[in-house]
Amino acid sequence: MIWTSLDTWIVVAAALAGATCALIGSFLVLKKVSMMGDAISHAVLPGIAVAFILTGSRAGPVMLVGAALVGILTAVLVQLITRHARLEEGASMGVVFTVLFAIGLILIERAARNVDIHPEHVLFGAVELVPLHVISFWGWDVPRGVVLLVVVLAVNVLLVLLFFKELRLATFDPELATALGINANAVHYVLMVLVAMTTVAAFEVVGSILVIAMLIVPGAIAWLLTRRLLPFLLVSVGVSVVAAVVGHIAAITVPPLFGYADTSTSGSMATVLGLFFFLAMLFAPEQGLLARAWNTARLRLAIGSQDALGLLARAAEKAGEGSLSAAEFRDVSSSPFAGRRLRLAATLGLLRARGLVAARGGRYCVTVRGLEQGRAVLRSHRLWERFFYEDGQVELGELHTAADVLEHYTDPGLQQELAERFAGIATDPRGNRIPEESSPARRIGAPRARTPNDREKEPRA
Amino acid sequence: MDATAPVSGPIASEQTPSSDADGNRCALHIRDLTVAYHRKPVLWDVDLDVPPSVVAGIVGPNGAGKSTLIKAVLDLVPHASGTVEIFGKPYRKQRRLVGYVPQRESVDWNYPINALELVAMGLYRTIGWFRRVGPVYRRRALEALADVGMADLARRQISQLSGGQQQRIFLARALVQDADVYFMDEPFSGVDAATEKAIIAILQRLREAGKTVFVVHHDLETVREYFDYLIMLNMRVVSAGPVADVFTPENLRRTYGGRLTLLDRAVDAMGRSR
Numbered sequence: 001m002i003w004t005s006l007d008t009w010i011v012v013a014a015a016l017a018g019a020t021c022a023l024i025g026s027f028l029v030l031k032k033v034s035m036m037g038d039a040i041s042h043a044v045l046p047g048i049a050v051a052f053i054l055t056g057s058r059a060g061p062v063m064l065v066g067a068a069l070v071g072i073l074t075a076v077l078v079q080l081i082t083r084h085a086r087l088e089e090g091a092s093m094g095v096v097f098t099v100l101f102a103i104g105l106i107l108i109e110r111a112a113r114n115v116d117i118h119p120e121h122v123l124f125g126a127v128e129l130v131p132l133h134v135i136s137f138w139g140w141d142v143p144r145g146v147v148l149l150v151v152v153l154a155v156n157v158l159l160v161l162l163f164f165k166e167l168r169l170a171t172f173d174p175e176l177a178t179a180l181g182i183n184a185n186a187v188h189y190v191l192m193v194l195v196a197m198t199t200v201a202a203f204e205v206v207g208s209i210l211v212i213a214m215l216i217v218p219g220a221i222a223w224l225l226t227r228r229l230l231p232f233l234l235v236s237v238g239v240s241v242v243a244a245v246v247g248h249i250a251a252i253t254v255p256p257l258f259g260y261a262d263t264s265t266s267g268s269m270a271t272v273l274g275l276f277f278f279l280a281m282l283f284a285p286e287q288g289l290l291a292r293a294w295n296t297a298r299l300r301l302a303i304g305s306q307d308a309l310g311l312l313a314r315a316a317e318k319a320g321e322g323s324l325s326a327a328e329f330r331d332v333s334s335s336p337f338a339g340r341r342l343r344l345a346a347t348l349g350l351l352r353a354r355g356l357v358a359a360r361g362g363r364y365c366v367t368v369r370g371l372e373q374g375r376a377v378l379r380s381h382r383l384w385e386r387f388f389y390e391d392g393q394v395e396l397g398e399l400h401t402a403a404d405v406l407e408h409y410t411d412p413g414l415q416q417e418l419a420e421r422f423a424g425i426a427t428d429p430r431g432n433r434i435p436e437e438s439s440p441a442r443r444i445g446a447p448r449a450r451t452p453n454d455r456e457k458e459p460r461a
Numbered sequence: 462m463d464a465t466a467p468v469s470g471p472i473a474s475e476q477t478p479s480s481d482a483d484g485n486r487c488a489l490h491i492r493d494l495t496v497a498y499h500r501k502p503v504l505w506d507v508d509l510d511v512p513p514s515v516v517a518g519i520v521g522p523n524g525a526g527k528s529t530l531i532k533a534v535l536d537l538v539p540h541a542s543g544t545v546e547i548f549g550k551p552y553r554k555q556r557r558l559v560g561y562v563p564q565r566e567s568v569d570w571n572y573p574i575n576a577l578e579l580v581a582m583g584l585y586r587t588i589g590w591f592r593r594v595g596p597v598y599r600r601r602a603l604e605a606l607a608d609v610g611m612a613d614l615a616r617r618q619i620s621q622l623s624g625g626q627q628q629r630i631f632l633a634r635a636l637v638q639d640a641d642v643y644f645m646d647e648p649f650s651g652v653d654a655a656t657e658k659a660i661i662a663i664l665q666r667l668r669e670a671g672k673t674v675f676v677v678h679h680d681l682e683t684v685r686e687y688f689d690y691l692i693m694l695n696m697r698v699v700s701a702g703p704v705a706d707v708f709t710p711e712n713l714r715r716t717y718g719g720r721l722t723l724l725d726r727a728v729d730a731m732g733r734s735r
Binding site for chain 2 (some may be wrong): 030032086162163164165166168169171172173175176178179180181182222223226227228229231232
């Protein structure tokens, strides 16, 4: 890999484009109008073409004004069509942006044929050309595209800082915003103008199609990783900047490995963003697929432990001493371990490691602590059987199944309430004794995964 | 709950101006209000005068325009015609007097904010433009959360709350506005018993503090218990007044009875022909 000052400028331009797109695009994601980014990024094309034809200039300010006007035009047209044609918003956007985009393409083809706007660059960007057009600041040459991006990024950051509250309210609850005097519709239009200006500034770097990835993917990643607005925006912007650097390095190093020429930085950057999104989906701390699988596994193990201790407590009731062989674990009536050797082995291993069960001569004996916890499970189970029998009019034969599920989601508070309901009743509907409350009522291997209990834990009013 | 409303002056008659002879203003004064979606009227020619310091239920069948009435008062939907006044002035001049609790389903609960931040939104107008939510305001938001029994869940992300808890923080967000008139859109829908009790307690407190509260409600069985004033709505105001006076079988039949009233049919025809 040969790194030149051209590479540095390319990465700077890509990072700036990524950051400014990510910041504004985040609000599109939050507002659930991601498609609007799609629409505007395409619709700015005629704006650019007309601005160029009228002024003969490709200077930044002219382009930004053209973009801003088209941004408003697009938003207005979409709203008008949605309202008057009674179409869903997605369809209105589809109508508006494709038509505007097509007009833009024709204009560029016809009127701007011999200048340095090429349809191909319009579509996919030409970040490699960014360092070629420079402006001098006190003898320091800075690419024109970079200056434009810095200006737009500064405007975006300033507006987001100044109107952080208002943006938050207007994107979360537009009706309350409007009722409080923060016109959510006006905020919408301002946002669309910013999206249009951002799109134009990022145009040279990423073009009008890949810019959609820059607008939406970082917000989508932040959506998976964060739970507050400020971290959301920081993650979104940060991820884009990293993707720009990684994307460019990948563009100039990966294809040569396979004997090809360098590939486009913008395409590589969008691909890297896609990869980041995929990783976020897998590894996000709470909402990621792995985290959820892990939680499910823990929950199942915790439920298995409770089941096993419950069985041992039942055995202790009958025989005085709570011990079962592996075969007995599987063979007792309605055993949750029937035909599940692996699950049983894992569960017993865990219980032994926690000192709740001891293995002696091929049998598994419950320890004092284990018995206490097993009794608590049994207590929940039988209280629930009582509950369904009295209140739910569930058949005697079906009580067990119902109680078997709920016993695992019964925390001490809930158990206490159940016990108070059935105070004075010492047995379940079949006449089995409901074990006394052990002190202190402890939850067994409390599942850290969210159980229905956690969700409904309401403070008592 | 008994009707403790200090009813001053006539309550609802065709001639009532926005203030009565003694100069006591109505909390809500509506004259000839018509609201239409796609030119089809949803509210038609609504007249309403509600005295201050009442807890008023708004009932009516689905599609009767209950939510639309609230939204029209808050200028969230355009009026085809008519005037709306809150304590004698249009809403846009009285924003600081009004608190609003939208339907819970109207927002996305996966939005990245926590309960405290959501409640603080009620203060955004007070805080003003360009300024951050400072510690003073955070404390007020926390107090409002405590009022609805949610203080220990202040830092919880809103998607992690149960439906009842979400409804309570919505309520807290309105309480923190410290308004004189509250509009609540179905606060009782889909909540647990504890939340229902908490909401009733809050309604009681607002009533004692002399506030006026409008509540869109569905459960007719609890009308007598919760409200002291009732607005029975079905595109028009069928009847409005103290619950004891207007909550009659005859009015219920006129509000809910019949699949299509003559008016509905006429309006349907209007919607089709234009």
